[in-house]
Amino acid sequence: xxRLFAPLTEPAVRRVVVASLTLSGAxxxxxxxFGVASVSAGASVWQTSALSLxxxxxxxQFSAMxxxxxxxxxxxxxxxxxxxAARNLVYGLALSSSAADTKYSLAGSLSRRLIASHFVIxxxxxxxxxxxxxxxxxxxxxxxxxxxxxxxxxxxxxxxLLGTAIDPKQFGLDIAFPAxxxxxxxxxxxxxxxxxAAALGxxxxxxxxxxxxxxxxxxxxxxxVFVGLRK
Amino acid sequence: MQPAPEHLWLMIAALGVSAxxxxxxxxIVLGSHRLPQVVDRCLGLIPAALLAxxxxxxxxxxxxxLAVDARVAxxxxxxxxxxxxxxxxxxxxxxxxxxxxxxxx
Numbered sequence: 240x241x242r243l244f245a246p247l248t249e250p251a252v253r254r255v256v257v258a259s260l261t262l263s264g265a266x267x268x269x270x271x272x273f274g275v276a277s278v279s280a281g282a283s284v285w286q287t288s289a290l291s292l293x294x295x296x297x298x299x300q301f302s303a304m305x306x307x308x309x310x311x312x313x314x315x316x317x318x319x320x321x322x323x324a325a326r327n328l329v330y331g332l333a334l335s336s337s338a339a340d341t342k343y344s345l346a347g348s349l350s351r352r353l354i355a356s357h358f359v360i361x362x363x364x365x366x367x368x369x370x371x372x373x374x375x376x377x378x379x380x381x382x383x384x385x386x387x388x389x390x391x392x393x394x395x396x397x398x399x400l401l402g403t404a405i406d407p408k409q410f411g412l413d414i415a416f417p418a419x420x421x422x423x424x425x426x427x428x429x430x431x432x433x434x435x436a437a438a439l440g441x442x443x444x445x446x447x448x449x450x451x452x453x454x455x456x457x458x459x460x461x462x463x464v465f466v467g468l469r470k
Numbered sequence: 471m472q473p474a475p476e477h478l479w480l481m482i483a484a485l486g487v488s489a490x491x492x493x494x495x496x497x498i499v500l501g502s503h504r505l506p507q508v509v510d511r512c513l514g515l516i517p518a519a520l521l522a523x524x525x526x527x528x529x530x531x532x533x534x535x536l537a538v539d540a541r542v543a544x545x546x547x548x549x550x551x552x553x554x555x556x557x558x559x560x561x562x563x564x565x566x567x568x569x570x571x572x573x574x575x
Contacts, residue, residue, distance in 0.1 A: 282478060294486045299485065302520065309533060324488065324492050326516055332504070356490065460520055468508060
C-alpha cells in the first residue's frame with residue numbers, strides 16, 4: 240500500500256491525481272442525473288445500474304434511455320447509442336499510438352489491456368493525452384478510469400433510487416435529458432465543423448420526426464457528419 | 471409504450487458488448503494504426519450531430535408529434551446556463567425548476 244501511494248509525494252503526480260479526482264467528482268453528479276432520468280424513462284434501478292456498469296459511456300446511455308422513454312423501438316435506441324459509442328474507437332487508437340514503444344504504455348499484459356479497454360472514454364482520453372510524459376499519461380488514465388467508474392456508478396445508483404422515490408415529471412425532471420445533452424453538446428460547438436454538424440443534425444431530426452418511427456430521427460441526424468468530408 | 475423488461479435487458483446487454491468492442495478495437499486490435507483523416511473527422515462529428523438532434527427531440531416532440539410546452543422554458547434556461555458554463559447539476563436544477571414552474575402555472 241505504501242508503495243502504491245509513494246508517487247503522490249511528487250508534485251507532478253499529485254497534480255494529475257487531483258485533476259482526475261476533481262473531474263470524477265463532477266462526473267458523479269452527471270451519473271446522478273442519469274440515474275434519475277433513466278428510471279423516469281422506464282428502466283428499473285437494476286437496469287439503470289447495469290447500463291452504467293457495463294456500457295459505461297455516458298452519452299450513449301443517455302441517448303438509449305431518451306429514445307426508450309419517448310416510446311421508440313429498442314433497435315432505434317440501440318442504433319443511436321452505438322453511433323455515439325463509435326468515438327471511443329478513435330480514443331482507443333489515440334491512446335495506444337500515444338503510448339507505443341514505452342514501458343509505460345497502456346499496453347501492459349493482455350489482461351490489463353482488456354480491463355483498460357472498458358475505461359476508454361472522453362474523460363480518461365482527455366486527461367491522459369494532456370500529460371507530456373508516458374508515465375504521467377499512464378497514471379492519469381488509470382486514476383481517472385478507476386475513480387470515474389466508481390463515482391459514475393455510485394451517482395447512478397443514488398439517482399436511480401431517488402428517481403423511483405419521487406414523481407420526476409412533477410419536479411420538471413423530464414428536462415434532465417435535454418439539459419444533460421446541452422451540457423454535453425457545448426464543447427463540440429467550438430469548431431466550425433462542429434457547429435455545422437450540430438445545426439444540420441438538429442434540422443434533420445426536426446423535419447423527419449413526424450414521418451419516421453420514434454427514435455429513427457436520431458439515426459437520420461447522423462448523416463450530418465458528412466459535413467466533415469470537406470475540410 | 472414501454473418495452474418488456476426482458477427486451478430492455480437484451481438491449482442493455484447488446485449495448486454493453488458493442489460499446490466494449492468499440493473501445494477494445496481502438497485500444498488493442500487496431501493498436502497504433504491510424505484511420506484516414508477524413509474518417510477520423512467524420513467520427514468526431516457524431517456527438518455534435520446526434521446530441522443536437524437529441525436536445526431538439528426531447529424538447530420539442532411528444533412521440534412523433536412536434537409540440538411546444540413547459541419543456542421549452544427549461545430548454546431556454548438550460549441553454550443559457552450551459553453557455554455560461556454552469557456545472558451540470560446547476561443546469562439541470564434550474565431547467566427543472568423552470569419547467570415545473572411553467573407547468574404549475
